[in-house]
Amino acid sequence: MTTYAGPGTASGATSASRRSAKAPARAARRRSSARAGRRSTRILLNLAAIAAFIFATFPVYWMVKTSLVPTTSILGDGSSGAPQVLPFPLTFEHYARQFQGSAGQQPLSDALYRSLFVALASVLLSMVVAFLAAIAIARFRFTGRAVYLIALMGIQMIPLEAMVIPIYTTLRDADALDSLWSLVALYLVFVIPFTIWTLRSFIAGIPVDLEEAAMIDGCTRFQAFWKVLFPLIAPGLVATSIYAFIQAWNEYIFCLTIMNTGHGTLPVWLGQFTGKEGTDWGAVMAGSTLFTIPVVILFILIQKKITTGMAAGAVKG
């Protein structure tokens, strides 16, 4: 049964010793088979883990790899042999083209500044607004609470792409087109239904007694929220601000319609490289890499905070 024998198992024992100590040998064999079973499970698990890792990261690797080879090797020689897996011959020509920019194109630095401004401003504002609203839902019983909660869910079902025209005309009538603050306000509104919903469960997981103790010690109710509750749900705030950041960082259509040409954020800037006469894959992949890698690094740096935040949020679902 045990074709695989680990060190210290009985399968290598002589027949004599096996006969003389039959019962212990059988027990040992059973133990060893269990251990081997456990070991093969572990090998399978690790193989599955490697497969999951490759599935998750290969496309990103392929993007980086494509951005680092000359256009001629990207497209191959037409004989359709196996694609090259390593970035060889290495070149930075696609990046050089991105950084130099060309006449009539929006500079990378300008798009980067706009992206960072919009993302950071909308994250900070949405955290404040969502924190206040989440307190109201988690700590107060008020008329219209259920309606508010259902509205939060309902809002998330609206396909935002369908809202481009009414939002465009609304901003046009308010004379607020081509303004980064309009984008900030829009992204704020797009993310708060979800962030309020999530923060609510974080707050619900923290005992009210803590705030009540602070109030007995002379805090007002709002001081108790600020001094006691706020630090306690910091992990939750990190987790939800990541969500808000990604939304603002990725948003494409509204930026395209609301901002004038040359005033776009990175996704729109990235769009300029998809020309009419076929896609310049080297340029697109270099642009995508510049756009993607900062977020990947940010995610990996604050990895621990994200997962602990999620663990805390998961308690209450």
Place this chain on the structure above:
Amino acid sequence: MSAGTVTTSRSSRRALARQVGQVRKQNKAAYLLLAPSIIAMVVLLGYPLYRLVDISFQEYTLRELFARTTVYNGIDDYRKLFANGSTFPTIALRTVIVVVAMVIGTMVIGTLVALMLERLKPFMRSVVSIGLLTSWATPSVSATQIWKWMFDSEAGILTWVLSLVGVDLKGDHSILLSGPAILAVVVVVVIWGAIPFVTLTLYAGLTQVPKELYEAAELDGAGFWLKFRGVTLPMLRPIFLLLTTMSVIWDFRTFNQVWVFNHGGPNQSSLLLGSYSYYASFVEHDFGYGAAIAIVMVLGMFAITFYYIRQMVRGGEAS
């Protein structure tokens, strides 16, 4: 005696008044806290949504947009949805099939990866987590470009891999020429991007399940499947509910992937409802019809998810 009743009734009335006052005071504080979110949502979503409904009852094309005129045409835009030769029913059915595939794929793979994560040693666990964070952090526009490139009919690596097992996607067989093929890849792209959130949330939930429950189940001789059904599933029910509902909503709205891939082409064959509404508005310039599609879609989604949302709201109430 009678004086006593008067005082008790008076004090109870005072207590009642105090309670009412407190309720009102709670209302006031709650509304104050909610004010910023409500104002922002009403101005930037509520009012445009009202306009969207309004547009859906209008003849609204480029002419009306620029001339800023209003021409009501009743429910003509809605009638068009179900008129003979309308593509709406086909696209709606296609969307349902695609969304079911996305949600099942995301939830099943996400659950399996989460269960795997829990059993891994710390080193492998952080390797997989970093992989997941990488795909999670990849913007959907970039992700779609990458997958499109990997399936390129000339030099795509997956085109090459599939050619080894006899699937020809070159030249005339390019996936860009076939709606179903594009949608199959869109499903993969969406699942690829959605798994990290689902997996990490479920894994976070798994770490909260008391170990004693599994030990007790093992003593009763429960295997993997029984432990999953008897312990994991009921303990994580609220999380599963939230994730599934959110996945349905998010996947129904799939837009970037479809649009970046091939603008819903060839010949509208890779359009889903989210992109169909945009297509009607910005390609066919029929904003009234686009608005009608969006509204029917929202109502349909609300009908599908209403039961679960009510459960989630109730769950929040109980906590």
